[in-house]
Amino acid sequence: MSVESFQLPDLGEGLTEAELISWLVKVGDTIELNQIIAEVETAKASVELPSPYAGTVVALKAVEGTTMEVGAPIIEISVGNTAELAPSAGADPQDQEARGHEAEERVPVLVGYGVSGASASRRRGKRRPQEDAPANPTSATASVERGTERPAAKPPVRFLAKQKGIDLAAVSGTGPDGRITRSDVLGYEAAHTDAPSVMAKAGPATLPAVAGQTTETRTPVKGVRRHTADAMVRSAFTAPHVTEFITFDITRTVELLSNLRASQAFADIKLTPLALVAKALVVALRDNPSLNSYWDEHAQEIVTKHYVNLGIAAATPRGLMVPNIKDADRLGLRDLAKSLVELTRTAKEGKTSPADLAGGTITITNVGVFGVDAGTPILNPGEAAILCFGAIRKQPWEFEGEVALRSVTTLSLSFDHRLVDGEQGSRFLSDIAAMLSDPLQLIALS
The missing domain is CATH 2.40.50.100 (RNA polymerase II/Efflux pump adaptor protein, barrel-sandwich hybrid domain)
Structure with a gap:
């Protein structure tokens, strides 16, 4: 042997x-x-x-x-x-x-x-x-011996338990076949809050610790979180950021979504407003190619991409990740919506591959799902722009000469001013808003 x-x-x-x-x-x-x-x-x-x-x-x-x-x-x-x-x-x-x-x-x-x-x-x-x-x-032997009765849980759940200092062997699983879920870990944590995980070392300005309470929690920054932190610092202090905002009436897009959801073509697909925002973005890039470029520092050149790998910022148990949909500009609305659902699910399950995270050309971040109206997002390194999609709210709005209750949202666009000047960024943002205000334009141009 x-x-x-x-x-x-x-x-x-x-x-x-x-x-x-x-x-x-x-x-x-x-x-x-x-x-x-x-x-x-x-x-x-x-x-x-x-x-x-x-x-x-x-x-x-x-x-x-x-x-x-x-x-x-x-x-x-x-x-x-x-x-x-x-x-x-x-x-x-x-x-x-x-x-x-x-x-x-x-x-x-x-x-x-x-x-x-x-x-x-x-x-x-x-x-x-x-x-x-x-x-x-x-320690290594003990780790191996514990593996003989290894609790069933997916990698993101194991990572969450590790962050919180919870031994999965002590957690009861409620998932299929007794698998431990994220909710099980959080429930276990809530039921054992009287056991502090990390106690702070008292210093001159530290208040006395109260029994059963923690005064500090230290979380090692590594893996995805460290990579994200490094990338954001590098982007923020390398690319000259400019952010612009536009608030508009998105009622007709909301109505179109309702009709599409009721149609047979989208019966098996979760269709969200983000799908139409993504479609409007890739269509708007046709007339605004500078937003789909990057700065080659070594050659001192602007490189314009003639394909769109659309990144979607996703919050996961492992931190912020931005997987991208390859060749999103070649997809119809149905396939784009399907890709968005699959991309988001894979990211939340912690199964996103390195290939899915590489090669993005432009990004969308959807802060509206958290009830946030707008933001000033930081660019992904190597990209010229990132679009921020805010919450859709019912608001009084001027419509056909009268004040009416309409669905209103805000888009914000951050871009690299080395690659995109103010006119180009403004035109791109305005084009997206125009198509979402009147989705018939989007259908006609798709």
């Missing part, structure tokens, strides 16, 4: 590290090629790691909750049976070589991860020195 070491692979997008969220196997388990062995979280997404080998788990080289660098060994797997391939005395060297190649061919390898650990090390070149075992073997 040969023991193969599997190193944390390059997960793409230039990411150099990932946090081990949970092991899905334990020492002694027999696993198959491509079987999911662990859940890890990068700065952009939660990723399931498949095994590049079939065999028996010999050792887990990392502890849940630790951050690992790309190339660090994470698991050892006993692979194949080399005894039957052992050469006998006086065997033909050519026959021995053939048998050696046969042994190599018998080792199942996952496409993209390379072959054995030794070969991978030669290709990868110099790496930082890595320890051969966790710093705390007892």
Whole structure:
């Protein structure tokens, strides 16, 4: 039997590290090629790691909750049976070589991860020195032993429980087949508020702690939250932001939505106002291409995209994420609405892939779902504009020469003033509002 070491692979997008969220196997388990062995979280997404080998788990080289660098060994797997391939005395060297190649061919390898650990090390070149075992073997063993009775929960729920310091083994699951849900974790937390999770160290200006209460809670910033924080700081202090607002009557779009929802074509799709806002945005880009561009700092050039990968800012248990709909400008309203539903659901379940987060060209953030009227959003790095969609409210409004109760909303547009001047930004925002004020224009131009 040969023991193969599997190193944390390059997960793409230039990411150099990932946090081990949970092991899905334990020492002694027999696993198959491509079987999911662990859940890890990068700065952009939660990723399931498949095994590049079939065999028996010999050792887990990392502890849940630790951050690992790309190339660090994470698991050892006993692979194949080399005894039957052992050469006998006086065997033909050519026959021995053939048998050696046969042994190599018998080792199942996952496409993209390379072959054995030794070969991978030669290709990868110099790496930082890595320890051969966790710093705390007892802790690692305990982690593995707990895995034998691992509570059923999805990665975002595990991440939430970890943030709140809750042991999932103590939580009763109410989901399908006893799966622990987000509500179960929050309910458990509410029922145990008398047990403080983190107590602050008293300082000169700290009030005395009251029994049963916490005075501070410290949350490590890593993964998606750290990436988002870094990106927003970089964007805010690199791109000269300008934000403009427009408030208008969106009653006819609301009425159109009601009619479309009742139609057979949208019977199986959740149609929201955001779908029509998204459609109006991609149509308006045809006459305002500067809003779909980016600044090439190295070449000192403006690069205009002739495709639209529409980003949708989504609040998830892991923090703010902006997955995007590829080639949104080629989709009809039905397919665009369907893509929005799937994108949002996937993000909230923590299953957004790094590919879904890469390559965005322009973004929409919907603050209206929180009852907020408007905002001044910060650009995603590498994009020229972000559109903020506010709440739709019934308000007194001038309509056909009289004051009437109408549905009114506000759109705000932040843009990079290096790429977009005031006239271009104003025209783009006005075009979107005009199509939503009179959706027949949107239908005609689609």
